[in-house]
Amino acid sequence: MPPLSLFRLGPAVVLLHGFGDTGDMWAPLAADLAKDHTVVVPGAGHWLMEEAPGPTIKAIRDFLPK
Secondary structure (H helix, E strand, O other): OOOEEEEOOOOEEEOOOOOOOOHHHHHHHHHHHOOOOEEEEEOOOOOOOOOOOOOHHHHHHHHOOO
16 A cells, blocks of 8 residues: 555544554455545555655644544
């Protein structure tokens, strides 16, 4: 998955991966939840990327609808 994947429909769910994993781990669940939820799957910015895109928590907060 890219650094931030978003699937919009219904109530929001944010799926965060743990240390040593990637957002790809959520792909099957995200696909199922996306049938009736807004699913946000952010990457931590440190895996398979040349450099981190910035503070992850702030980026997620700024991205999510108010």
